[in-house]
Amino acid sequence: MSPLDFLDPYTDLALEATAAMRGDAQTEIPGVRISEDKLDHEITVNWVEVISPEGEHAIGKPMGNYITIDCAELHRRNRDVQEAVGKVLIDKLDKLLSLGPNTSALIVGLGNWHATPDALGPRVTAKLLVTRHLKDFVPPEVAGGLRPVAAISPGVLGITGIETAEIINGIVERVKPDVVICIDALAARSLERIGTTIQIADTGINPGSGIGNQRRGLNRETLGVPVIAMGVPTVVHAANIVHDSMEALANEFKHRKAFFQLFNTPGERRLMIQQVLTPSVGQLVVTPKEIDDMIEDMAKILAGSLNAVLHTSITAQEMLKYVN
Amino acid sequence: MSPLDFLDPYTDLALEATAAMRGDAQTEIPGVRISEDKLDHEITVNWVEVISPEGEHAIGKPMGNYITIDCAELHRRNRDVQEAVGKVLIDKLDKLLSLGPNTSALIVGLGNWHATPDALGPRVTAKLLVTRHLKDFVPPEVAGGLRPVAAISPGVLGITGIETAEIINGIVERVKPDVVICIDALAARSLERIGTTIQIADTGINPGSGIGNQRRGLNRETLGVPVIAMGVPTVVHAANIVHDSMEALANEFKHRKAFFQLFNTPGERRLMIQQVLTPSVGQLVVTPKEIDDMIEDMAKILAGSLNAVLHTSITAQEMLKYVN
Amino acid sequence: MSPLDFLDPYTDLALEATAAMRGDAQTEIPGVRISEDKLDHEITVNWVEVISPEGEHAIGKPMGNYITIDCAELHRRNRDVQEAVGKVLIDKLDKLLSLGPNTSALIVGLGNWHATPDALGPRVTAKLLVTRHLKDFVPPEVAGGLRPVAAISPGVLGITGIETAEIINGIVERVKPDVVICIDALAARSLERIGTTIQIADTGINPGSGIGNQRRGLNRETLGVPVIAMGVPTVVHAANIVHDSMEALANEFKHRKAFFQLFNTPGERRLMIQQVLTPSVGQLVVTPKEIDDMIEDMAKILAGSLNAVLHTSITAQEMLKYVN
């Protein structure tokens, strides 16, 4: 166990939460199963399965499946890499969604259109092929390849004055989709995850997640249908950068007694960290300066993959073709 | 009656619908009361009151009050003119809204954020002072000047796949506002109305209104609370321009027999108009090329007026100060 | 000759100017050669060559080549149609440009980013693969497929206070490109041309063109290098709609004496038109309400075609792949 991990920095990624618990020693966590696949284009897929309340408590994420697709090459903005990641995403979404031929879906773009780092959800919904309203107008031979898809970007509490869960509940009651897919910008622990990792989960969105204000859950319990969450980290708390640099420092000197004599008690450690953090980075959440391009790229990949998974008439090869 | 008005071109403005019926002779329309005020800055206020089913049928608008504020000077983009129009709007909104000290309001920005001529509603909601979620956090002496205001821009059927009325119904059931105010871009008959006229009405939004696709009504009957509609014309059907030019031609020659010999029967007239219209302008809806600035200016005036009417702590003088 | 064409409505399209002169009788115009090709996807290519001062005077366009690619299907926003039009455009650009292996190009995006109907030029430059600054950093085997391309969107006189020609002249002097390609939104006579026609010409941009204010020319004479102009009509003068409807009316009744008795003298005719036009549509320039999508689609086609023509490492098939 690292001498500094008592800070417990927040992350929306189950993989990071798990890694923090396992530490360098890669110890097993009871109630959590992990597997990893290495694919072409240096794409890594991690599957974290939380199988018991014990695991839930250990990593602070509800029971369920969390799939993380990671590709550092996404930073290069290469279309071939984007398509390769998209195909993996299509494959994994397909596994989580269990779609029937007429399954209807409601895609919810969470976040704030007017704040770039929080705009992933609305950007994805703007690029989707929405079809629910066409079903009565399209001839059956065409409709065969299109499942009924609806989409909404309700905005955030600060600009609507209404809890997002209230809005979505009202819509789900009327639209009665078979599945809800929520897209959201996430907070990661590590800056290098931003714009390079996609997480999908079958647990929905749960209080405290996301970079916005707290909101009530969007999950099977609250909405009555399966809820898939898709997200990409777009921000980290500046405190995490401080924490990580201190942890790296600690790792550097872990064999030297002198260092640890400085941190005698947990109380002393916490005090020290707080003083380091205050006031310049205390509450700040940061994002890379390339955030505009990053959001645009990731929105294309997510929307393209959703279009291809939901509409059988769009092949994985054509994924980026029908994205607006 | 003009020889060409059988075309009955569509308008969202009760004032234009009334004027079309009254014709040059300014005949009275049973069931419709009209009054006009001339104010400073060449602002004209017209009040059309539809008081019976007979009037409703005559002009094709539901019974209720329609107030039109018109100011050709708005084209000059002068801040003093904008404030003057805003103050008249505040005064008229106040009359229609009958607000109590704790009246809660839901503002609905109808239309499509991604289509400039249809983006008035979403642009207004983006500039509003939304407060519903603050009521538990604000000390009473501050809260005294702020009524609970919520706002939503649900998008249009083509991008959500869901009837807007379904979405709003679901939200109204949960938020339970005392009044709903819908903002929408309108279609006018006359190009000169675009960006110079504001209509407010206590009849809500009714099928066929707006420039988007047909949608079910948003009114007291469907939502269970008073619904105020605010709109600004942003488009005209190109057919109206054709119609108006022919009507002007007809007026030019109304004392010459030769002209009218050309139009012997209504059937002949209709056929002629159709041939003139086909195919170049048939279904086209047009907007001035300055539409971006126009939408921005009008969104500021509407949002500023709503902020000042709904929040007593904002004076009419400060109207434009708190608009984002 | 039509009884009403004395109004001489303005168009940036040489094809429309030619058609107006030729009239229904399709008479030849001395000094102007015209050819037409019908291609797949209902694409029509017209080549207007103005070969003498006589032709120049007749249609009001400088001597040179004007190629018009027309496809009404572009309204359907189908990717296959867009690619088909793009391939024709690539072919025609290639003919006009006569590129050598190291030809350097400066692309100038004329128009106003903040006014949607005038934003075509800036939108195209934003989507280009710009490479001039990379030449010293890219290995020769990669650089082989990339010509040096620079791009600038200087803004319009109203937002810079500087004549666009002054800005471009200063840049051309320093950058010394072998060819300049100017992109601009155009004014057409006919509403149906908007978003369905692309004009390219080897005559550059000449005073009075475009929908913005008058600006000095951008052509071989003023810039010292060949200047190719590319444009898409995005607006029409509302007066043209009036004119067209009257012309249609005149055609309808061209065999009836009674109609022509109404227009005894040219002076009477002009007066009549003026009265019809005043004041509602007099100076207004209009654009369809779908202008946002139209500009986005056309910017993709133009930028994609330019990328493929200028960079041999991008094939025509990949045209839309590298457009941002």
Place this chain on the structure above:
Amino acid sequence: MSPLDFLDPYTDLALEATAAMRGDAQTEIPGVRISEDKLDHEITVNWVEVISPEGEHAIGKPMGNYITIDCAELHRRNRDVQEAVGKVLIDKLDKLLSLGPNTSALIVGLGNWHATPDALGPRVTAKLLVTRHLKDFVPPEVAGGLRPVAAISPGVLGITGIETAEIINGIVERVKPDVVICIDALAARSLERIGTTIQIADTGINPGSGIGNQRRGLNRETLGVPVIAMGVPTVVHAANIVHDSMEALANEFKHRKAFFQLFNTPGERRLMIQQVLTPSVGQLVVTPKEIDDMIEDMAKILAGSLNAVLHTSITAQEMLKYVN
């Protein structure tokens, strides 16, 4: 001297560069004069004057005047605070600019419109009252209050392929302004400076400044006229956050021998820092997640102040009234 400041983190702010040199002991720096004023609304004004090559070398900024206006309250987005800061800015700009009655100005908005943290310059130019082209059309009694102002946002090297200095040089040669004012987004050392500090300087923009790629200077030497630079920090290098946290740690333990035994030689220290930084935050530049609102607010204050300074017909009280 702090035990860790050998890292020498980059900042565009002369005040931060000075503070880093002075350290906690507030030692004087030869060749650099500093003064500080505390004003209402907790606004602090610092004036750093680099008066000799010695001072230039010490803090790494060219000789000249650097005025920093700082107000942490700007984070609250209060209009009264914004106006108060704007008035201070107007006063300081007036001192640096020495405007005559007919002084003409060219405002250059540096940076990339499409990257929010780098978009400050283009956003300011979009809000300016540009008048150079009006001088021949405006009656003298009106023109009296308006100086000739031109504005340009040329884009960045990555999107134009042309060095910004080349473009601006070409324009300055033609427009021949009496003064050039460059607006740019800056990099600060401290996260808390972002969106709360405005720096103006009479030294222009010099190589290595700004958050974009290196560009040649825009200063009196290269442009031939006085060049005023205005900027607001919008980003920090993530490495600075690491550095600051280590510095805070060092300060915390500066009286304990054990800590310093860990850092025996500068070489060891540098290695340690590098290992802490690699790879997660090495080259990353970050910005707060509220960047969109911050850029909008600061653009309004800068544009409003410029309008009021340059046009005597706009009073400081009306500063925000004429900002688009």
